Amino acid sequence: MTDKAMKAKVRTARLPLQNKRASLSKESNVFLFMAVPGFILFFIFHTYPALQGIFYSFTDWKGYGDWSFVGIKNYLNVFKDARALDAYIFTFQFAVLSTIIVNIISMLIALGLNAKIKFQKTLRAIFFLPFILSILIVGFIFNFIFSHLLPTLGQNLGIELLSKNILGDPDLAWIGIVVVAVWQAVAFNTILYLAGLVTITEDLYEAASIDGAGRWTQFWKITFPLIAPFFTINMVLAMKGFLMVFDQIVALTGGGPGTSTESISLLIYRGGFEGGQFAYQSANAVIYFVVIVIISIIQLKVLERREAGN
Amino acid sequence: MIGKKTNWPVTVLLMLASLCVLLPFYLTITIALKTPQEMAGNLLALPQTWEFENFSRAIEMTNFFNAFGNSAFVTIFVVVFTVLTNSMVAYAIARNMHKKFYKFLFYYFVSAMFIPFPIIMLPIVNQTSAWGMDNLAGLIVLYVVYNLSFNMFIYIGYIRSIPKELEEAAIMDGASTWGVFWKVIFPLLAPMNATVAILTCLGAWNDFLLPLVIVSDRDLATLPVVQYVFQSQFSTDYNLAFASYLMALAPMIIVYVLAQKWIISGVMRGSIK
Numbered sequence: 001m002t003d004k005a006m007k008a009k010v011r012t013a014r015l016p017l018q019n020k021r022a023s024l025s026k027e028s029n030v031f032l033f034m035a036v037p038g039f040i041l042f043f044i045f046h047t048y049p050a051l052q053g054i055f056y057s058f059t060d061w062k063g064y065g066d067w068s069f070v071g072i073k074n075y076l077n078v079f080k081d082a083r084a085l086d087a088y089i090f091t092f093q094f095a096v097l098s099t100i101i102v103n104i105i106s107m108l109i110a111l112g113l114n115a116k117i118k119f120q121k122t123l124r125a126i127f128f129l130p131f132i133l134s135i136l137i138v139g140f141i142f143n144f145i146f147s148h149l150l151p152t153l154g155q156n157l158g159i160e161l162l163s164k165n166i167l168g169d170p171d172l173a174w175i176g177i178v179v180v181a182v183w184q185a186v187a188f189n190t191i192l193y194l195a196g197l198v199t200i201t202e203d204l205y206e207a208a209s210i211d212g213a214g215r216w217t218q219f220w221k222i223t224f225p226l227i228a229p230f231f232t233i234n235m236v237l238a239m240k241g242f243l244m245v246f247d248q249i250v251a252l253t254g255g256g257p258g259t260s261t262e263s264i265s266l267l268i269y270r271g272g273f274e275g276g277q278f279a280y281q282s283a284n285a286v287i288y289f290v291v292i293v294i295i296s297i298i299q300l301k302v303l304e305r306r307e308a309g310n
Numbered sequence: 311m312i313g314k315k316t317n318w319p320v321t322v323l324l325m326l327a328s329l330c331v332l333l334p335f336y337l338t339i340t341i342a343l344k345t346p347q348e349m350a351g352n353l354l355a356l357p358q359t360w361e362f363e364n365f366s367r368a369i370e371m372t373n374f375f376n377a378f379g380n381s382a383f384v385t386i387f388v389v390v391f392t393v394l395t396n397s398m399v400a401y402a403i404a405r406n407m408h409k410k411f412y413k414f415l416f417y418y419f420v421s422a423m424f425i426p427f428p429i430i431m432l433p434i435v436n437q438t439s440a441w442g443m444d445n446l447a448g449l450i451v452l453y454v455v456y457n458l459s460f461n462m463f464i465y466i467g468y469i470r471s472i473p474k475e476l477e478e479a480a481i482m483d484g485a486s487t488w489g490v491f492w493k494v495i496f497p498l499l500a501p502m503n504a505t506v507a508i509l510t511c512l513g514a515w516n517d518f519l520l521p522l523v524i525v526s527d528r529d530l531a532t533l534p535v536v537q538y539v540f541q542s543q544f545s546t547d548y549n550l551a552f553a554s555y556l557m558a559l560a561p562m563i564i565v566y567v568l569a570q571k572w573i574i575s576g577v578m579r580g581s582i583k
Binding site: 026027028030031032034035038039041042045046047048049050052053054056063109112113115116117118119121123124125126127128129130131132133134135136137138140141142144145148149152183188191192194195233243244246247250251264265268269272273278281282285286288289292293296 | 315316317318320321323324325327328330331332334335337338341353354395396398399401402403405406412415418419422424425426427428429430431432433434435436437451452455456458459486487488491512515516518519523533534537538541548551552555558559562563565566570571573574577578581
């Protein structure tokens with residue numbers, strides 16, 4: 001212990017109250033010094049641009065040059081814009097469908113990995129692998145699978161449905177995007193479910209099977225209620241991630257054919273940077289934000305009630 | 311579990327399912343090693359000879375080492391600064407949650423998670439280019455700052471589980487709050503630091519949208535952006551394209567193979583919090 005520290009300690013002993021007050025204010029200064037710069041930077045680079053986006057959504061700014069206020073005209077136009085409406089419909093259908101598929105598949109894989117199996121560690125490592133990869137590059141690889149591998153396979157096997165590139169068909173291209181999104185997202189969701197499953201002790205199942213409960217009953221009466229919190233998190237996180245879909249679409253279809261697979265993020269990116277629609281797409285982004293908040297709240301409310309009900 | 315027999319049907323089903331994960335890798339590696347002539351034959355066949363020339367062509371064409379350097383530079387700095395700063399902010403908030411200001415900060419950072427990036431995307435591009443931040447340093451600042459929101463969540467839960475007595479003992483020994491954090495708390499946060507480091511590393515290395523919109527200079531492009539930019543030049547030369555993809559994916563795959571157990575448990579830890 002240094003002399004200074006020793007003296008401080010002696011002083012603490014002599015003047016407990018006064019010294020405590022002094023050290024408390026010094027302590028709170030240090031805490032402020034730790035937290036405030038982070039707060040200021042976050043405000044400058046996150047909140048301030050968000051506020052700017054909201055501000056410009058009431059103007060006619062193109063992203064450069066002069067601007068003037070136009071009131072809520074941009075918002076009204078977004079609601080009347082068929083392309084925007086299509087993007088919203090596409091994004092929601094995609095997000096809902098992918099969320100459901102991902103949760104079913106990852107629940108099944110997690111149940112499998114949690115069973116008494118051989119090569120458990122290796123299999124777990126393989127199923128988690130997609131999580132560490134760039135979605136964009138995975139998308140490029142799948143682009144080749146859809147445009148070359150599957151059609152050749154389909155032609156050789158004489159399966160009509162497979163023999164053309166689904167990404168080139170406006171009615172089927174979404175399937176390709178769902179496949180890539182699911183392929184990647186299953187990895188993380190499986191790990192989450194597995195984290196929930198390993199907390200359930202074997203005794204519970206033994207007791208249940210003594211009571212004559214079958215596998216199906218065991219799952220719905222024991223497993224599912226116990227991992228319900230993980231189910232909630234998975235549904236909300238997966239849905240939120242899918243509503244932001246961007247990389248997969250850039251890599252697979254670029255929003256096409258036409259604008260049949262254009263998501264909201266892609267539309268805002270394109271219109272905002274390439275179409276000179278800074279203000280208009282800002283209005284679109286504000287609507288998008290409101291929609292995401294509403295969906296997240298509804299999801300949490302509904303799923304939490306489910307959990308409580310169980 | 312003890313004494314139970316191996317469940318072979320489930321093992322076999324999972325092995326079949328794992329082929330769905332492995333097939334794209336098999337395809338990527340074999341095509342990266344084939345010649346254009348071989349592409350006319352069976353796409354799933356193994357390459358007849360290993361055509362390493364695809365890699366040297368891809369390195370030259372995409373200036374691979376430059377992009378690799380950019381990605382590595384950004385990722386390393388983002389990971390280091392994120393772990394050091396985000397844990398510090400979280401500590402200050404976690405220990406002062408009874409005060410209004412810190413409670414406000416907590417809800418401020420957490421509610422920011424609901425704000426979708428597109429609403430920030432258009433203004434931040436103007437802002438960063440006006441402030442001369444349309445480069446790798448700017449990208450690093452943005453990642454570190456944006457990470458705060460999610461990491462607050464993981465760190466604070468963990469910090470609250472650390473008994474305050476440890477800090478009080480250190481203060482008794484004459485340590486300052488600053489010293490307590492770096493000498494006592496930060497080392498105790500090691501498991502969470504690892505989780506945050508892993509997630510941050512993957513996020514920064516694989517991200518496409520932020521570098522795409524922020525960095526305008528092509529020489530500063532990161533690996534995913536380079537794959538996107540060269541997409542039209544790869545054209546139908548899939549051997550070249552796949553060699554390039556493989557090299558861009560390889561660093562993370564190598565890290566994963568070496569530290570797989572660690573990475574999975576790290577992500578699990580983060581997700582339970």
